[in-house]
Amino acid sequence: MSDTRTPTGGTLLTPFNIVAGLILLIGAVITVLRFTGGLAAVSNLSDYNPWGLWIGFDLLVGVALAAGGFVTSAACYIFGLKRYHSAVRPAILTAFLGYALVVFALHYDVGRPWRLPYPFIVQPGTTSLLFEVGACVALYLTVLFIEYTPAALEWLGLKRARSIVVKLTLLLTIFGVVLSTLHQSSLGALFLIAPSKLHPLWYSAYLPVYFFISAIIAGLSMVIFESSMAHKYFHDKMDDTHLAEADGVALGFGKAASFVLFGYFIIKVVGLAVDNNWHYLVSGWGAWYLVEIIGFVLLPCYLYAVGARDKNVKLIRRTSGLAVLGIVLNRFNISLIAFNYHLPSSERYFPHWMEIGISVFVVTVGVLVYRFIVTHMPILYEHPDYKEEH
Amino acid sequence: MAITRRKFLSWMGAAGVGVTVGKSAQAASNKHFTGYPDGMGVLHDIARCVGCRSCEAACNTVNQLPPPETSFKDLAVLDRKRRTTPAEYTVVNRFDAAGEGSKPIYSKNQCNHCLEPACASACFVKAFSKSEEGAVVYDASVCVGCRYCMIACPFEIPTYEYDKALTPRVMKCTLCHPRVQEGKLPGCVESCPTEALTFGKREDLLKIARERIRRNPDLYIDHIYGEHEMGGTSWLYISNVPFRDIGMREDLGVTPAPALTSGALGSVPIVVGLWPVLLTGIYAISQRKDKVAEEEQALAVEAARTATQDEAAAELKKTLEMKEKEKETAVNMAVKKALEEAAKAQEEAAQAREEAAPEAAPEVQDDKDAKQTEEDS
Numbered sequence: 001m002s003d004t005r006t007p008t009g010g011t012l013l014t015p016f017n018i019v020a021g022l023i024l025l026i027g028a029v030i031t032v033l034r035f036t037g038g039l040a041a042v043s044n045l046s047d048y049n050p051w052g053l054w055i056g057f058d059l060l061v062g063v064a065l066a067a068g069g070f071v072t073s074a075a076c077y078i079f080g081l082k083r084y085h086s087a088v089r090p091a092i093l094t095a096f097l098g099y100a101l102v103v104f105a106l107h108y109d110v111g112r113p114w115r116l117p118y119p120f121i122v123q124p125g126t127t128s129l130l131f132e133v134g135a136c137v138a139l140y141l142t143v144l145f146i147e148y149t150p151a152a153l154e155w156l157g158l159k160r161a162r163s164i165v166v167k168l169t170l171l172l173t174i175f176g177v178v179l180s181t182l183h184q185s186s187l188g189a190l191f192l193i194a195p196s197k198l199h200p201l202w203y204s205a206y207l208p209v210y211f212f213i214s215a216i217i218a219g220l221s222m223v224i225f226e227s228s229m230a231h232k233y234f235h236d237k238m239d240d241t242h243l244a245e246a247d248g249v250a251l252g253f254g255k256a257a258s259f260v261l262f263g264y265f266i267i268k269v270v271g272l273a274v275d276n277n278w279h280y281l282v283s284g285w286g287a288w289y290l291v292e293i294i295g296f297v298l299l300p301c302y303l304y305a306v307g308a309r310d311k312n313v314k315l316i317r318r319t320s321g322l323a324v325l326g327i328v329l330n331r332f333n334i335s336l337i338a339f340n341y342h343l344p345s346s347e348r349y350f351p352h353w354m355e356i357g358i359s360v361f362v363v364t365v366g367v368l369v370y371r372f373i374v375t376h377m378p379i380l381y382e383h384p385d386y387k388e389e390h
Numbered sequence: 391m392a393i394t395r396r397k398f399l400s401w402m403g404a405a406g407v408g409v410t411v412g413k414s415a416q417a418a419s420n421k422h423f424t425g426y427p428d429g430m431g432v433l434h435d436i437a438r439c440v441g442c443r444s445c446e447a448a449c450n451t452v453n454q455l456p457p458p459e460t461s462f463k464d465l466a467v468l469d470r471k472r473r474t475t476p477a478e479y480t481v482v483n484r485f486d487a488a489g490e491g492s493k494p495i496y497s498k499n500q501c502n503h504c505l506e507p508a509c510a511s512a513c514f515v516k517a518f519s520k521s522e523e524g525a526v527v528y529d530a531s532v533c534v535g536c537r538y539c540m541i542a543c544p545f546e547i548p549t550y551e552y553d554k555a556l557t558p559r560v561m562k563c564t565l566c567h568p569r570v571q572e573g574k575l576p577g578c579v580e581s582c583p584t585e586a587l588t589f590g591k592r593e594d595l596l597k598i599a600r601e602r603i604r605r606n607p608d609l610y611i612d613h614i615y616g617e618h619e620m621g622g623t624s625w626l627y628i629s630n631v632p633f634r635d636i637g638m639r640e641d642l643g644v645t646p647a648p649a650l651t652s653g654a655l656g657s658v659p660i661v662v663g664l665w666p667v668l669l670t671g672i673y674a675i676s677q678r679k680d681k682v683a684e685e686e687q688a689l690a691v692e693a694a695r696t697a698t699q700d701e702a703a704a705e706l707k708k709t710l711e712m713k714e715k716e717k718e719t720a721v722n723m724a725v726k727k728a729l730e731e732a733a734k735a736q737e738e739a740a741q742a743r744e745e746a747a748p749e750a751a752p753e754v755q756d757d758k759d760a761k762q763t764e765e766d767s
Contacts, residue, residue, distance in 0.1 A: 034555075038551075040553040041555075047473065047540065047546070050537035078673045080673075111534065111554075111559075112558070113534075118534055122532055123515060128514040129655065177665060177669055182661055185657075186654060190541075192650050193511065193541070193647055196642050208654050208657070
């Protein structure tokens with residue numbers, strides 16, 4: 001608690017802060033344009049391409065990469081892998097920020113964001129998978145918030161409130177897994193309704209399963225990736241337990257990710273076989289599909305396995321970056337690249353620079369809030385008052 | 391009754407989890423919906439369309455859409471392929487036929503008003519509904535603007551007012567629902583000069599279409615587009631050229647859109663029911679494992695402690711015995727040493743006496759001493 005306001009030194013004018021400030025400024029300008037000129041003023045969205053980068057990246061990628069929360073808390077609290085305990089808080093924080101930013105970014109994308117609660121308070125469209133996504137994301141955001149509160153309550157010194165929340169841990173964890181299973185899979189199921197628009201190599205009745213399994217990969221990889229970033233920039237905030245367990249977390253999660261990636265590869269092949277889509281592999285789309293499957297599924301699977309065998313933490317950390325990129329590629333393929341594959345190139349979508357600007361803005365907000373929280377609250381270390389628990 | 395049920399479901403929806411029951415019950419049912427019995431529709435006879443754009447003009451007027459950039463009489467717009475836009479609920483496109491010198495084909499495009507609409511199935515706030523009269527009606531007052539309806543629509547019909555900052559709406563043909571309720575014809579049908587459009591009950595339109603194909607088998611393709619496509623649509627088409635040649639997809643299949651997602655929706659209660667039980671079980675097992683491990687550890691520690699104690703006791707005993715022995719030996723040694731010393735002293739004393747005293751009977755004395763020493767030891 002004795003930390004300074006700026007972790008990198010005494011001045012606010014660090015290069016990082018200047019760049020972040022500029023991004024926030026540009027974001028603010030685009031925000032004004034968006035809510036005065038409409039979506040047309042800042043995006044390349046069209047009647048053929050109603051969903052762009054804000055859905056493909058901010059929603060689909062954002063939710064997948066925030067899966068570390070439920071994966072880590074389930075590993076620690078349900079499966080009893082207590083040696084990952086120090087990884088739970090950072091993972092919950094990342095997940096909470098991730099989901100909060102997803103909802104924040106949605107306010108740019110939907111036409112009338114103030115109506116976002118309408119499906120729950122006016123008339124629910126329960127036949128829609130988007131309803132399932134919305135309901136689960138809203139509930140899960142609440143769950144993540146409660147799961148995160150002990151850190152804030154310790155910071156604020158509210159011991160009674162904290163002990164109540166801590167008692168709910170198991171219930172919240174189970175609730176989190178249920179909600180994550182539902183909405184991670186139904187994000188994939190969103191595209192089930194459009195078999196005529198998504199390329200057959202990516203369209204499959206297994207889309208919900210693919211999304212759920214790859215979310216586990218994303219969650220595991222993101223915990224490793226985020227931890228390596230945190231080690232670089234917030235090393236001084238970590239206590240001995242965290243530092244001692246960090247390598248074990250990377251090795252354990254890397255090994256798990258290798259297994260899950262292999263399982264994912266198998267069910268992808270099963271999907272190809274079930275729909276008998278082999279012949280598409282010998283086309284341009286097929287080559288692109290193979291890039292995804294070999295370069296971003298099999299390769300990280302192999303590298304993780306080698307890293308786990310050789311206890312090579314560095315390799316595992318680098319592989320986590322590759323795996324995260326693979327998830328981004330997969331979500332882009334399904335929502336943007338292989339979606340509307342049948343349209344002529346003149347009617348295809350490419351994001352406007354201001355759409356990219358908002359996505360960068362949203363990520364920057366996330367990084368800044370993350371930095372504030374880990375430098376002020378007990379995330380990467382245990383609060384001395386509560387060390388003896390668990 | 392219907393309202394009560396809807397209210398009930400909406401409360402269930404607000405409750406969150408409970409909604410999955412209502413959802414799955416619908417999604418997983420085997421009921422096959424074939425459209426409202428008296429639902430109306432339009433038959434578009436593509437062979438009769440001359441591309442005059444009268445329908446477009448009428449649509450613009452009756453729906454009070456913004457005025458077009460160029461007059462509806464301007465046929466130059468037909469040179470490029472157009473789609474529906476927020477200002478154009480319907481567009482006519484020209485397709486140049488394959489054969490040399492043959493006449494171009496014109497085809498009108500608008501919302502097909504599916505019997506089981508993808509947009510209505512996809513909408514998470516029920517902004518779309520299929521009316522009993524046949525129209526798929528949109529309610530802008532609840533629309534959030536997520537545009538999932540546009541993703542879902544296989545005919546790529548709904549459009550969006552991207553340029554409106556605060557009140558953007560999804561825009562699409564209404565089948566002139568308000569006019570039909572007043573007993574009037576849809577604007578486009580009323581204005582068509584060649585009777586390429588026929589409004590009526592869908593059932594009747596199917597009969598008319600079949601009759602036309604039967605009478606002119608050489609002219610028409612033997613297919614009524616919309617009879618089964620995506621589960622059937624209220625708009626029906628017959629044509630003198632293959633539909634794929636005039637921009638109409640023939641690969642959509644006959645599965646209505648809701649059936650595409652019912653499986654995924656049906657898995658919700660499975661997840662909600664199964665996961666908590668399974669996870670609690672796994673938790674219990676891992677707790678039990680921890681407890682057993684703890685107990686085993688405690689037992690092992692106890693055993694190790696006992697073993698160590700026994701060993702220590704044995705060691706102690708041994709040491710004590712050794713000490714005892716050592717002590718005995720030391721005592722014996724000391725006694726022996728003392729005796730030896732005593733003997734030596736006696737010897738020395740005797741020697742001294744020998745030297746001092748006369749030689750009278752010295753041996754006898756010596757023998758006596760020696761005997762005494764032996765007895766002592």
